[in-house]
Amino acid sequence: MKSDRLLSILLLLQTHGQVPAGELASRLEVSVRTIFRDVEALSAAGVPVYAERGRNGGITLLPGYRTDVTGLTADEARALFVLVTEQAHADLGLGQAIGSALRKVMAALPAPFRGDADLASRRIMIDPVRWRSSPRPSGVDLGVLQAAVFNDRRLRLRYRHGRDAQVRSYTLDPYGLVSKAGAWYLVADHRGQPMMFRSDRMLSASLVDEPVRRRDGVELADVWEALRQRIDRIPAPVRVVARVQRSALARFLRYHEADLAGPAPAMEEAETEAAAGSEGEPVELELRFPALRAAEQLLVFGPAVEVMQPAELRKVLVRRAQETISLYTEGRDA
Numbered sequence: 001m002k003s004d005r006l007l008s009i010l011l012l013l014q015t016h017g018q019v020p021a022g023e024l025a026s027r028l029e030v031s032v033r034t035i036f037r038d039v040e041a042l043s044a045a046g047v048p049v050y051a052e053r054g055r056n057g058g059i060t061l062l063p064g065y066r067t068d069v070t071g072l073t074a075d076e077a078r079a080l081f082v083l084v085t086e087q088a089h090a091d092l093g094l095g096q097a098i099g100s101a102l103r104k105v106m107a108a109l110p111a112p113f114r115g116d117a118d119l120a121s122r123r124i125m126i127d128p129v130r131w132r133s134s135p136r137p138s139g140v141d142l143g144v145l146q147a148a149v150f151n152d153r154r155l156r157l158r159y160r161h162g163r164d165a166q167v168r169s170y171t172l173d174p175y176g177l178v179s180k181a182g183a184w185y186l187v188a189d190h191r192g193q194p195m196m197f198r199s200d201r202m203l204s205a206s207l208v209d210e211p212v213r214r215r216d217g218v219e220l221a222d223v224w225e226a227l228r229q230r231i232d233r234i235p236a237p238v239r240v241v242a243r244v245q246r247s248a249l250a251r252f253l254r255y256h257e258a259d260l261a262g263p264a265p266a267m268e269e270a271e272t273e274a275a276a277g278s279e280g281e282p283v284e285l286e287l288r289f290p291a292l293r294a295a296e297q298l299l300v301f302g303p304a305v306e307v308m309q310p311a312e313l314r315k316v317l318v319r320r321a322q323e324t325i326s327l328y329t330e331g332r333d334a
Contacts, residue, residue: 020058039051187223282306
C-alpha cells in the first residue's frame with residue numbers, strides 16, 4: 001500500500017505541479033503527517049521533491065523532473081481497457097484519439113499484463129444506450145460546448161425545454177459535459193444557480209468573449225451529483241394500486257420498477273413465471289407517479305394490469321380505452 005501511495009504522490013505532482021499537503025492527504029485518504037513522511041521517503045529515494053511552507057505553499061517537484069514509470073498493477077491495466085462504446089468519444093471528435101491512446105498505453109504496459117488487458121478490451125463492453133433507443137443526436141456542434149468548457153468561456157444558448165416546449169435564451173457558466181443513457185448534457189450555472197441542458201434540445205450555442213464565472217471550489221462532479229439528486233427526489237404524490245398478471249410481471253417491472261413504492265418482486269422469479277405462462281393470482285403492487293397523466297401509460301399493458309386505485313385514474317383509463325375503440329371502429333366498416 002505504501003509503495004502505491006508513493007507512486008500516486010509522484011504522479012499527482014507530475015500532473016498538477018505544486019499540490020497542498022492537505023489536498024494530497026484528502027485524495028489519498030491519509031493524514032497530512034503521513035504525506036510528509038511519504039515525501040521524506042521519496043526524497044531519500046532520490047526523487048527531487050520538497051515542501052514549500054506558507055499560505056501558498058505545498059509539495060512540489062524540481063522543475064523539469066519527470067519519470068517514465070507507469071507503476072500499473074495487473075488489475076489497473078485491465079481496468080483501463082474496459083471502456084464504454086466508442087460512440088461517446090466519436091461524439092466529441094475523439095474516436096481516433098482513443099484508439100491511438102490505448103495502443104500507446106498497451107505498448108507501455110509490462111509484457112505480462114498485455115494479454116489480460118487485450119482480453120479485457122475484447123471480452124468486456126459497456127453500452128450506455130437504453131434498449132430500443134439510439135444515441136440522441138446533438139442539436140448543436142458539441143465542439144462549441146467543448147470549447148466553452150476547456151477554454152473557460154461563457155456560453156450563450158437557445159434551448160427548447162421539454163416540460164413546456166418553450167424556447168428560452170441563457171448566458172451560462174459551464175462546468176462540463178456529461179454523457180448519460182446515450183444523451184449528452186451540459187452542466188452549467190445560470191446566474192449562480194446550477195442547471196443541466198440536454199444537447200438534443202439545444203437550438204444554437206455560441207461562445208461569449210467573457211471568462212467563465214464558476215463558483216469557487218465547485219467541480220463538475222459536485223454540480224452533477226446535486227442535480228441528479230434533485231431529479232431523483234422529485235416528489236411523486238399520485239398513489240396507484242395495480243394488480244399485475246404474473247405472466248406480465250417481468251415486463252411490467254422492466255418498465256416500472258423505479259415507480260414502485262415498496263420493494264420490487266424478484267425479477268428472476270417473475271421471468272420464470274412469464275416463461276412458463278403462469279396464470280396464478282395477480283400480484284398487487286403500489287406505485288407512485290408525479291402526476292395522473294404519467295400513470296396513464298399503464299394502459300399499454302391492456303388486461304394484464306388492472307388499476308384498483310385511485311378511482312379517478314380508472315375513469316381516465318376507461319375513457320382512453322373507449323377513445324381507442326372508437327378510433328378503430330367508427331365509420332371504418334363503411
